[in-house]
Amino acid sequence: MTTIALKHENTASLAEDPRTLKIRLAKAIRRKRINAFLYVLPLFLFVFVAFALPMMQMARLSVQNGAGGDILHRSQVAMKDWTGSDLPSEEIAAALVADMVEARENRTIGKVATRVNYSLPGSRSVITGTARKAKSLQAPYLEALATANPAWQDPQIWVSIRRAIAPVTPDFYLAALDLERDMDGNVVFVEPERQIYITLFVRTLILSVLITSLCLLLGFPVAYLLASLPAKYANLLMILVLLPFWTALLVRTTAWLALLQSQGVINDIFVFLGLIGNEQRLQLIYNATGTVIAMTHILLPFTILPLYSVMKTISPTYVRAAESLGAAPSVAFFRVYLPQTKPGIAAGCLLVFILSIGFYITPALVGGSDGQLISNFIALHVQRSLNWGLAAALSTILLAAILILYWLFNKLVGIDKLKLG
Amino acid sequence: MALPPYKTALQRAWHYSFRGICGLIFVFLIAPLLIVAPLSFNVEPYFSFTPGMLAFEPEAYSTRWYENIVNLGMVNPDASYAEGWWKDMWENAQWIRAIKNSFFIGIFSALIATALGTLAALGLSKPEMPFRAAITGFLISPMIVPIIVTATGMYFFYATIGIAKTYVGVIVAHATLGVPFVVITVTATLSGFDHNLTRAALSLGATPWTAFHKVIMPLILPGMISGGLFAFVTSFDDVVVMLFLGDLEQRTVPRQMWSGIREQISPTILAVATILVLFSIALLTVAELLRRRSERLQGIAK
Structure with missing residues (x-):
């Protein structure tokens, strides 16, 4: 019934002024756009209320003076x-x-x-x-x-x-950057012995760069191997990458606790091999070393997976062509193969860097005092010292940094290119 | 794979040492997960191998930490099975309660995330979708924002609206964290989807719901399930949101492990870890089967 009516309408309008047709087309497209948006709307509202509003309130709290x-x-x-x-x-x-x-x-x-x-x-x-x-x-x-x-x-x-x-x-932001106002109201750095946060931001940055580089260093060969092996071996080895990826973070951190402690397996092996004496067991945990080792392990799959998905699309004929034209294998690799993996390197490194500057659990458990990152101090101020304004200011600074990196990621890689598993 | 005969000795040496290096990296990846299993059978309350264990003496091994998972918190763990041991375990054992909580919270948050995420992915994959990039970026942001920042913001906000320290609060928070995974996987599945199939169904008189239910859903189901699985695992793994938003009543397995590691460190943690590794092997298998099925289905749909 309705289809017939519609048909009638359409033929009638075709006979009319072509401009009305244009308007009707625009209307139909608009209706479709609204229709598409309606599908997204429930989730949009959900994420807005459950996630975006809390972020905004937090940003407000960081400049708000309380009661x-x-x-x-x-x-x-x-x-x-x-x-x-x-x-x-x-x-x-x-x-x-x-x-x-x-x-x-x-x-x-x-x-x-x-x-x-x-x-x-x-x-x-x-x-x-x-x-x-x-x-x-x-x-x-x-x-x-x-x-x-x-x-x-x-x-x-x-x-x-x-x-x-x-x-x-602005006091919470000043405190979060180790600044204060002196008696005349000028903004100055606090005395060096009271400075905590600048050191902490710098340390978070250095450790994140270190972890990202280690992940790239270890992830690149593995991704290369997986991409060059025939599918049946590659799929099998892929399990070794995916299993840690699917295992709970806390389980992996616990495993490193057992491995790295001074009476732990790694030190035992070193002593057994005679590399170190029983009295000189290495302090591998409760310091920055522990944080770096455990976090590299945890984040490694996040480098391997994007690298692998890029490398799989690179045709081996380019390298073969280069070699047949007289390039040494190393030249062919660095001049021909490596440039083609750039999108994968960018995706993997940015992802690991973004994840590591906000890491909390692992540094809290294996980091001791000099392996703590900025997120550990946010938790401290929310749960222990109850200085919520400062926690909100630190979080907002971290959030801003992440959003800039996220924007960069989107620009360079494209969030829709992100694949899982 | 045999090497082509024209390769030089140096290239051969490099080929095998490269394999060796990769082997070591694989050991680095997988060994920590395997090491927890033997350690969890230690009879002593330590996190390291005892000389007895290395000599494979049977008395150096025990399952006491596994029994401890069940017994901890029970009123009378020595009662016989007939005297209400099962009921006692089901209601009072701390780890059992944590497991129940983990599944309850995980399943509900994954369901919410999957339902809303799939609907949104359907909209996002329509060619007419306005501001697609910006909206996708927004919906995926909970995955990118550090969990500690998310949890801090939620802690303040949920306390104001009165859902902090409740199941509702925790489930909503976990669903938010799971949403990006569903959006990513379902959008990826839909990218290979032939929209003519939907048009055909609609032109043959199907209602939009029938078209979704009978035509679209069977084809994107693997994507939906693996997205839901990711959402479930995200909830199942989470400690930070539980630390901030959860109470003793909502305690999940990772939250209980966290207290275990921080307070009285015992190999019970390793026993739980071993069980969780087995659990993730099961999840990985399901996810892998789904991925293969999805690839096959996409091949048909194209």
Whole structure:
């Protein structure tokens, strides 16, 4: 019934102005585009809510100052126009005392004090101590505060409070980059002995580059062998690559724990072979060495698989042609074969690099203290120190780095080229 | 493979040493997985071979760590089978509960990921799909973003909306992590798919659902299953999301292993690891069979 009606419509329109036909075609294409998008929509919404929104909230959390501004709301308003170069006005002091009285009644003063303490160590006790007496303080408040605790005569604590109750703060990012603001408000590096994160970022970078290079070094020959063997042997050997790929990360990490420890299998073999004495067993675990060995093993299949899928498409006739034209085998390899594997090398290396700069489990278990990566400190701040702002800032920096690499990967390799298994 | 006779001695030497190097790399890949099995039968609570084990003395080996997997957490592990041993094990043993949790969470998250991922892949493979590259990139991003960053973001967000430390939260999180695998595998399967088959079905009067169910699905099923398998394994492997979003109640096998490694390290971990290696061999076999079937089906469809 409907098809007949449609046919009738179509013939009618054909007789009409050709422009209406164009419009109708455009409409039909639009309908198809919308139809295609409707298929994707449920998953799009799911990933958006379950994944993208949390990422956005995290980015917000990394610049958000927490509840300080709500608790000391009068001070927040009063301090808006204060320059911060000298002691604040009496008006600001009055607002702060009123806020302190209220915050003490609501038992929220501790939160603010802790937050101020991040930027000015030692100020926590000043604030909680003064808040205890806040109710009895009389105008003029600026002097009353100074009598309560001489620390209030120093503009620094006022500056720190203002920073702590501002709605948006760069403090977490500064802390994540080992920076702080000195008394005059300039951004400077913290003392060398307190610097953690720059070292950590650099170490994460160095170890990731090292692991990526090792994976390429070990993965290239294997992929080459697999691509050059006849299918029936290649498929068999492929199992040796795929099995680690399918085995749980924790299982592989546990295996390395058993292998690498000082009483473990590898040291036993070295002692047995007489390479080292029983007393000089190597410390292969709970340091950067352990992290590098275990992570190279875990990520190796991610280099081999993309390399293999590229190498399989390279026709052996090119190398044969080069050799028959007089090229030495090494020349034929480096000048003819190697350039053709570039897409595979790019895909494998970028993938391993992206995965390794965010690795958490393996460094946490076999890394000791000098094999820890940036992700281990993110976990530390989420679970132990509860400095969520700093965790969010570190995560956001890592996320930004990954997204740039991902964009690069997409540009160079194309995400649709990614194959599994 | 015999070498052609015109190769020089040096080339021959290189050929065999290259094979040797590759052999060593294969040992590096596979040995760690094999070493856990003998170590898990150690009678001593160590992670290394005892002299007795190396001399193949039977008393140096035992299955006590495997028994421990079942016994740990049971009220009365010495009860006879008739006296409710099975019930006790099923309800109280810690590892058994972890296994049940792993399967429950893994299966549900894989189902969600497969259903939504397949639907999306169908849309993405349509030639009219707008912003294909950008949307694919977005849907695959959970695979690229470091798991620790994902877990941190989810921890904050899921706590605000009240699903942190619940099964719902964990399943949603795992489904998100599994989605990219389904999208990639099903899109890859569909790339060799002849869309004329769908058109033929529709023109012969099939409803879109019938066309999907009777024509498309049988052809892309291997891709769907292997995508779902990847999603399941992703959930089954995960520790980090469980650390942040899971509670004691949701504890999965890897989460339980994590506590085991960090708290009281014992060869029970190695026994569990051995079982998991066997499990992954089974999964790999299924995945491999599916891949071959998919290749065959694609050959027919073309």
